[in-house]
Amino acid sequence: MKSRKPLASRLTITIVCAVTCILLVSTFLVFYWRKKSKKKPSSIVSNIDLLPTISYKMLHQATNGFSLNNLIGSGSFGVVYKGVLQQDERLVAVKVLNLQNKDASKSFMAECNVLRNVRHRNLIKILTCCSSINYIGDDFKALVFEFMTNGSLEMWLHPMIDSDKQSKNLSVLQRLIIAIDVAFALSYLHNHCEQKIIHCDLKPGNILLDSDMIAHVSDFGLSTLLTTLNDSSQKCTSTIGLKGSIGYVAPEYGMGGEASTEGDVYSYGVLVLEMFTGRRPTDDMFKDGLNLHNFVKMSLPKRLVQVVDPMLLPTKEDDNDNDNEIVEEANNTEDFRHIDVDMQKCLLSILNIGILCSLESPKERINMEEVIKELQLIKSTFVGLGIPRGRPSRAQAWNN
Numbered sequence: 001m002k003s004r005k006p007l008a009s010r011l012t013i014t015i016v017c018a019v020t021c022i023l024l025v026s027t028f029l030v031f032y033w034r035k036k037s038k039k040k041p042s043s044i045v046s047n048i049d050l051l052p053t054i055s056y057k058m059l060h061q062a063t064n065g066f067s068l069n070n071l072i073g074s075g076s077f078g079v080v081y082k083g084v085l086q087q088d089e090r091l092v093a094v095k096v097l098n099l100q101n102k103d104a105s106k107s108f109m110a111e112c113n114v115l116r117n118v119r120h121r122n123l124i125k126i127l128t129c130c131s132s133i134n135y136i137g138d139d140f141k142a143l144v145f146e147f148m149t150n151g152s153l154e155m156w157l158h159p160m161i162d163s164d165k166q167s168k169n170l171s172v173l174q175r176l177i178i179a180i181d182v183a184f185a186l187s188y189l190h191n192h193c194e195q196k197i198i199h200c201d202l203k204p205g206n207i208l209l210d211s212d213m214i215a216h217v218s219d220f221g222l223s224t225l226l227t228t229l230n231d232s233s234q235k236c237t238s239t240i241g242l243k244g245s246i247g248y249v250a251p252e253y254g255m256g257g258e259a260s261t262e263g264d265v266y267s268y269g270v271l272v273l274e275m276f277t278g279r280r281p282t283d284d285m286f287k288d289g290l291n292l293h294n295f296v297k298m299s300l301p302k303r304l305v306q307v308v309d310p311m312l313l314p315t316k317e318d319d320n321d322n323d324n325e326i327v328e329e330a331n332n333t334e335d336f337r338h339i340d341v342d343m344q345k346c347l348l349s350i351l352n353i354g355i356l357c358s359l360e361s362p363k364e365r366i367n368m369e370e371v372i373k374e375l376q377l378i379k380s381t382f383v384g385l386g387i388p389r390g391r392p393s394r395a396q397a398w399n400n
Contacts, residue, residue, distance in 0.1 A: 054085075056132040056140050059094055061086060066096065073152075073205075077107045077221050082147060091147040092127060099139055107221035108141045114197055114220040122185035124148075124208060124218035148208035148216060153178065157204055157275065169311045172343070173382060174213060175275045176350065180375045181215035182207060186268060187368035190261040198224040198259045202267035203248045204274065224259040247281030247292075251360055262362035269293070269357025269365070276350055278309030293358045300355075301348055305339065308347055313339060342382075349378050 062083035063070045073080040078097040085092055097104040108131075115126040127144045134140040150156075156170050170178070182202075189197040199206075200222040208216045222244070244253060250266035253259075270281050273292050279285075281292040299307045339347075353374055356366045 054128045054130050054144060056130060056134055058085065058087075059083065059130055059142055059144070060135075062092065063094055075205075075219070075221075077101055077104045083144075085144075090127075093145045093147045095143045095145065097141040097143075099141060105141065108143065110223050111143060111220045114223045118189070118193060118197070120185060120188045121214065122181045122216055123188070124216045145218070146210075146216075148218075149211040150209035150213060152205050153207035153209065153215065153275070154204035156209070157278065158280065172276075172312050172346065173379075175312075176375065176379055176382065178207070178209070178213070178215045179272055179275060179350070180372065180379065182217060182268065182271065183368050183371045183375060185215075185217040186264055187372060190264065190368055196261065198261060199264050199267075200224055200259055201244050201248075202264055202271060203245050204271065207271075250362070252362055257362075260362065261367070262365050265357050265365045265368065265371075266359075266362070268368070268371070269354045269359075272354035272357065273351065276309060276312070276347060276354070277307050278311065293355060296351055297355050300351060304344060304347060304351075307351070312347070346378060346382055349374070 060066065062085050063081040066081055070081040070083060071079060072082050072093065078095055078101075081094045081096065083092050083094045084090065097108050099105065101107075108129075112126070112129060115124070119125075125146045127146065129144065130140065130142045132140050156168070159168075186199065186202070189199060197220075199217065199220065201219060202217070206217065206219040208218050210216065244250070244263070244267060248267040248270050250257070250260075250263035253263060257263075270292060273296055274280060277292070277296060279292060279295075283292075286292060286295065296307050305313060353366075353371060357371065359365050
């Protein structure tokens with residue numbers, strides 16, 4: 001009997017120790033895997049539980065049954081309607097995905113994954129989303145955004161004949177501020193997010209303007225998330241099809257190159273050139289190796305007047321300061337003398353930034369931090385010269 005008691009005690013102690021060790025190891029493993037999973041980048045198929053949801057019925061009511069009268073835009077992945085949420089009378093834009101497009105669901109997830117985790121004054125704000133069934137039993141997915149009162153930059157640069165903005169025009173200063181806004185948005189995405197975010201589809205149609213004409217970058221349906229593997233390499237974690245729109249897509253993408261911050265910089269450069277020349281990169285004149293970048297580069301500085309948007313050029317010195325006068329035709333270099341010397345240097349500096357951003361070699365393009373510094377310097381000098389309403393005045397020489 002005495003020998004059995006020590007044996008039982010030793011057995012009990014052994015069992016307790018074993019169970020304790022198992023519990024400790026299990027606890028350690030649980031904490032380890034939780035910590036490791038937090039470090040993993042969000043994938044394209046991650047859930048969107050962090051976003052509040054809204055019902056199909058509410059969106060149907062907000063857009064008057066998705067009426068054509070409320071239709072304000074369309075794209076490859078869906079259409080956008082203007083709506084009013086009844087609960088708070090809030091004006092919104094409702095992007096309804098075209099689920100017949102096989103990539104639309106991926107676009108929906110990509111946009112949710114990006115926009116739920118970013119906050120910046122120059123990025124469109126997502127308010128809510130809807131993933132439901134419509135009244136005829138089909139799948140329905142939609143994203144709800146803040147409504148931008150002044151529409152897209154595309155509408156301002158290339159207004160339709162019957163557009164209510166036909167009589168309006170963006171001044172040099174307004175275009176410069178919009179270019180700075182977009183540069184800040186890209187710099188935030190490229191340099192100040194936990195994961196680098198590549199927009200992949202930057203163009204005037206995806207730049208929206210609020211009531212104060214502040215620019216907001218939108219449409220992240222093609223966006224790509226990057227995770228840094230080491231100091232010199234990056235890896236795509238999500239992307240969808242062609243990385244961009246014709247005319248704005250970086251040339252290396254056409255050769256199978258992966259999405260990169262340099263690709264966004266190229267698109268930004270084309271955007272800047274378009275903003276200050278008034279010409280789309282898809283203009284019929286660009287063929288046989290000629291593109292917007294080459295056209296501007298070959299024309300500067302002597303033929304500046306031939307490439308700048310005529311809406312930005314005064315015909316000559318105007319004693320009445322008539323802001324409605326524009327250059328209707330600019331076919332010879334003699335018209336160059338009609339542009340104020342400070343405005344000449346301003347436009348040359350801005351167009352040069354567009355050229356540097358849209359160089360063919362990705363490694364030669366300047367980054368968005370440099371772009372911001374250069375554009376802010378131009379803006380500071382521009383404002384310091386006291387140029388009213390975007391018109392030039394004679395003052396000190398421009399700082400290049």
